[in-house]
Amino acid sequence: xxxxxxxxxxxxxxxxxxxxxxxxxxxxxxxxxxxxxxxxxxxxxxxxxxxxxxxxxxxxxxxxxxxxxxxxxxxxxxxxxxxxxxxxxxxxxxxxxxxxxxxxxxxxxxxxxxxxxxxxxxxxxxxxxxxxxxx
Numbered sequence: 001x002x003x004x005x006x007x008x009x010x011x012x013x014x015x016x017x018x019x020x021x022x023x024x025x026x027x028x029x030x031x032x033x034x035x036x037x038x039x040x041x042x043x044x045x046x047x048x049x050x051x052x053x054x055x056x057x058x059x060x061x062x063x064x065x066x067x068x069x070x071x072x073x074x075x076x077x078x079x080x081x082x083x084x085x086x087x088x089x090x091x092x093x094x095x096x097x098x099x100x101x102x103x104x105x106x107x108x109x110x111x112x113x114x115x116x117x118x119x120x121x122x123x124x125x126x127x128x129x130x131x132x133x134x135x
Contacts, residue, residue, distance in 0.1 A: 008113075009106070017102060024095040031088050034081045041074040
């Protein structure tokens with residue numbers, strides 16, 4: 001039914017729906033990306049800490065300094081992620097409400113077409129009955 005409703009839409013409406021879906025996918029992807037980058041930094045810091053604990057300075061000339069730089073980078077990254085979090089969540093909520101409104105509009109238009117067809121059928125039947133009874 002969903003594909004039928006979308007297929008019945010004018011080309012411009014279909015394009016707008018596709019753009020809305022693309023934007024939603026981009027925002028969702030960006031949220032996932034920021035989470036993945038944060039998780040990567042966390043894993044990198046843990047691995048560096050494990051190397052330091054194991055006493056493996058041969059993997060880095062200045063292991064403590066590298067660890068400190070990674071911590072600072074992760075702190076800045078998290079600040080950036082935190083500054084994006086609320087706007088991205090708001091955008092996701094807004095896009096979701098757009099999808100909901102579009103679905104409701106599509107459903108209403110589909111019902112209107114259904115009842116319009118039914119009304120025409122009833123009118124045609126009434127015309128046939130009137131014609132048959134007048135003969």
